[in-house]
Amino acid sequence: MASLARLRTGIARARKIPFPRTLHTAADSTVLQDDASHSEPFAVKLHEESFKSYRTDAPTLDMTVTKDSLLKIYKEMAVIRRMEQSADALYKQKLIRGFCHLAIGQEAVSVGMVNSLTPDDNIISSYRTHPFAVLRGGSVVGLIGELLGRQCGISKGKGGSMHVFTESFQGGHGIVGAQVPLGAGLAFAAKYMEKPVATYAMYGDGASNQGQVFESYNMAKLWNLPCVFVCENNKYGMGTAAERSSSNTQYYTRGDLIPGIQCNGMDVLAVMKAVQHTKDWVVNGNGPILLEFVTYRYGGHSMSDPGTTYRTRDEVQRMRSTHDPIRGLQRYIEEWGLASEEDMKKLDKEAKADVDAAVEEAKASPFPEEDKMWTDIYVKGTEPPFMRGREREEIHVY
Amino acid sequence: MSTRVAFSRFAPAVTRAHRAPAFAARRAALVRGYASQSEHTLTVRDALNAALEEEMLRDEKVFVIGEEVARYNGAYKVTKGLMDKFGEKRVVDTPITEMGFAGLATGAAFAGLRPVCEFMTFNFAMQAIDQIVNSAAKTLYMSGGFLTCPIVFRGPNGAASGVAAQHSQDYAAWYGSIPGLKVVSPWSAEDCKGLLKAAIRDPNPVVFLENEMLYGVSFPMSQEAMSDDFVLPIGKCKIEREGSDVTIVAHSLMVARSLEAAEELAKEGVKAEVINLRSIRPLDIETIKNSVKKTNRLVVVEGGFPAFGVGSEICAQIVESEAFDYLDAPVERVTGADVPTPYAINLEAHAFPDAPVISKVAKRALYRTN
Structure with missing residues (x-):
């Protein structure tokens, strides 16, 4: 055992490159095919190493985009980043309680996914999910309000950062890995009700080692469920590097008979392509597929983690300066002549103003009324006659 | 496996x-x-x-x-x-x-x-x-x-x-x-x-x-x-046997054991009321309280471990309520023994309530020693 451990460390050291050798993780390597039209869809080509595949063909590299969609996506990414930065500040002002996990650096994944899916598709994830709640029908006010524990919160101030839900985003779950069988269940229900929708059951590289993830893979393959298992690999599960937690860090290959795609999770266009591809795969009755996004979290695991003891500052700095998904998209937009640097700055300003206004609105929302403590334990009208408070005379009668 | x-x-x-x-x-x-x-x-x-x-x-x-x-x-x-x-x-x-x-x-x-x-x-x-x-x-x-x-x-x-x-x-x-x-x-x-x-x-x-x-x-x-439309309300217990001397509350298999005990007690002139809990949560404490107000004595029977159990909770809720004033004896709990369930037939029998132990305890609640 000891010798094995030594051997492992040796291998890990030898493989020091933070990303698998062949997958490309630049945020700005997609190229324009002909001219970029301002009104019509135009063709672009993803970098040839944007994807790797296991037991299936990789998505093709050609895709069409429009100016409007790229600007919309840019604005969404800018809003999401600004929102997460505001959450960071509010946390530091002690206005946000408990746990708070930010997705700064991972915006291409959430925004890219949402822009390739319809509201009928399902997305379920764990606790780093503020962007999904906002992008799938929620609002920045509702999200920030929830973090602040206010009435306007998306979960009425009862869930907090980790527990946020919308009509087309099924949470927001706090127990690492538990959302994966729940996601398989959403896919099971879609198949049962014969709805042609895809379910994206998401987890991180850390959660990927939970037994119930493999239990879910097995049932999904056995029953041919329309489920995409998404490993959002940001390289660290809390402070444990993927190489130190997983005997196989090629997460897209871990489904045994289930095929898998690995995707550059820093290029929003590659994310969109991979999501279109996997959605087609599952709704066409091909059964489940794994999708690994190789991405990077700029901040610590949560607000209490500076994120510097288990990785170098240089590594973080290098990712921020050379692989940033928002700057990558900005470069496409500017180089393809779709908008000027000034136009982009204007979008940035709008995003900042939108988020700042939302933060103020959320702050103005009152704390929940005390009797709301007793609602939603059971479905309204089916509660017990009463519930007990802290002592025998504190009784809430329904 | x-x-x-x-x-x-x-x-x-x-x-x-x-x-x-x-x-x-x-x-x-x-x-x-x-x-x-x-x-x-x-x-x-x-x-x-x-x-x-x-x-x-x-x-x-x-x-x-x-x-x-x-x-x-x-x-x-x-x-x-x-x-x-x-x-x-x-x-x-x-x-x-x-x-x-x-x-x-x-x-x-x-x-x-x-x-x-x-x-x-x-x-x-x-x-x-x-x-x-x-x-x-x-x-x-x-x-x-x-x-x-x-x-x-x-x-x-x-x-x-x-x-x-x-x-x-x-x-x-x-x-x-x-x-x-x-x-x-x-x-x-x-x-x-x-x-x-x-x-x-x-x-x-x-x-x-x-x-x-x-x-x-x-x-x-x-x-x-x-009938196809037969639905019972969750959160309501059922009085399986009416009585005026002592209330025995039980759930699941222990209802049967309690009814047997009540039968034995009846031979000795004790009228035990047996309540079938049916629901654990919500707990129909009202029915239990009303019975205790009538009988003034309460025995709770369950197959679970004694510590922090259903019996403990019912006892606590009765003690916290106005029914406490009606009790003429301490609330009694009859439970599974505080041991991992043993395999051997004699040890297993000794680990769970049966009718004799339930009647014994009911009589203790009535201050009867024979």
């Missing part, structure tokens, strides 16, 4: 062999006792099966999922015949993967289906308890009322016969402590049919605790209980 195979295959046979004489006599007594009121009798197993079938006919969204529920017809045959009637889409055999299928069923409930998730026994549900407690019970609250979870987790609970510690445990107190869950622990065939139907129709997650030793027991069924 080997334990499991041995358990599911042989346990019912072993049970029958061990229990046959005592149980058959009790069963006959029960049926005879009610024979004049009804011509229908049904085993608990058939009552559960009827409830499942009726609810599956009533609502396409109801489906059964669990280990061996379809082709094997259920480890305890509760789901017998359902696959033939409804097909494998609605009666789903799972791999041995409790956490996985409990989570999958919960996710399906989030999406609007009404899963009935069978555990081969609740002992195996410990592998899945996070999904029951954290995912099923709490999501409605944490989502501010957004995501409902209409699911039933069901299966045999409590000590069986001769299966030792890992397969003999009562989880009523475990699930009973969780806000967001409803917990049902039925005794008779009527209880089982009416409450399982209610559980399936309930929009909240319901933990439905059956008892392996009752599956084969026949009970009388009223005309009303035979």
Whole structure:
């Protein structure tokens, strides 16, 4: 055992490159095919190493985009980043309680996914999910309000950062890995009700080692469920590097008979392509597929983690300066002549103003009324006659 | 794995062999006792099966999922015949993967289906308890009322016969402590049919605790209980036997033991009132309080461990209420012993309440020593 451990460390050291050798993780390597039209869809080509595949063909590299969609996506990414930065500040002002996990650096994944899916598709994830709640029908006010524990919160101030839900985003779950069988269940229900929708059951590289993830893979393959298992690999599960937690860090290959795609999770266009591809795969009755996004979290695991003891500052700095998904998209937009640097700055300003206004609105929302403590334990009208408070005379009668 | 195979295959046979004489006599007594009121009798197993079938006919969204529920017809045959009637889409055999299928069923409930998730026994549900407690019970609250979870987790609970510690445990107190869950622990065939139907129709997650030793027991069924619309309210107990001297509260198998004890007590001139709890959560404390106000004495009987149990909770709630002033004796608890369930037949018998110990304690509550 000891010798094995030594051997492992040796291998890990030898493989020091933070990303698998062949997958490309630049945020700005997609190229324009002909001219970029301002009104019509135009063709672009993803970098040839944007994807790797296991037991299936990789998505093709050609895709069409429009100016409007790229600007919309840019604005969404800018809003999401600004929102997460505001959450960071509010946390530091002690206005946000408990746990708070930010997705700064991972915006291409959430925004890219949402822009390739319809509201009928399902997305379920764990606790780093503020962007999904906002992008799938929620609002920045509702999200920030929830973090602040206010009435306007998306979960009425009862869930907090980790527990946020919308009509087309099924949470927001706090127990690492538990959302994966729940996601398989959403896919099971879609198949049962014969709805042609895809379910994206998401987890991180850390959660990927939970037994119930493999239990879910097995049932999904056995029953041919329309489920995409998404490993959002940001390289660290809390402070444990993927190489130190997983005997196989090629997460897209871990489904045994289930095929898998690995995707550059820093290029929003590659994310969109991979999501279109996997959605087609599952709704066409091909059964489940794994999708690994190789991405990077700029901040610590949560607000209490500076994120510097288990990785170098240089590594973080290098990712921020050379692989940033928002700057990558900005470069496409500017180089393809779709908008000027000034136009982009204007979008940035709008995003900042939108988020700042939302933060103020959320702050103005009152704390929940005390009797709301007793609602939603059971479905309204089916509660017990009463519930007990802290002592025998504190009784809430329904 | 080997334990499991041995358990599911042989346990019912072993049970029958061990229990046959005592149980058959009790069963006959029960049926005879009610024979004049009804011509229908049904085993608990058939009552559960009827409830499942009726609810599956009533609502396409109801489906059964669990280990061996379809082709094997259920480890305890509760789901017998359902696959033939409804097909494998609605009666789903799972791999041995409790956490996985409990989570999958919960996710399906989030999406609007009404899963009935069978555990081969609740002992195996410990592998899945996070999904029951954290995912099923709490999501409605944490989502501010957004995501409902209409699911039933069901299966045999409590000590069986001769299966030792890992397969003999009562989880009523475990699930009973969780806000967001409803917990049902039925005794008779009527209880089982009416409450399982209610559980399936309930929009909240319901933990439905059956008892392996009752599956084969026949009970009388009223005309009303035979109907497709027979639903019992979750959260209400039933006074099985009226009396004025001492209140005995029990759930599941212990209702039968308490009724036997009441019969013995009657021979000595003691009129015991026996309350069948039916639901653990919500707990119908009002009915218990009213009975205590009448009898002034309370004995709580359960098959679970003594510490932090159903009996402890009822005792605490009575002490906290105005019924305390009506007590003429300390509340008594009769429970399983505070030991991992032993295998040997004599030790096992000594670990669970039986009629003699219940009558002894009831008499102690009455300050009678003979």
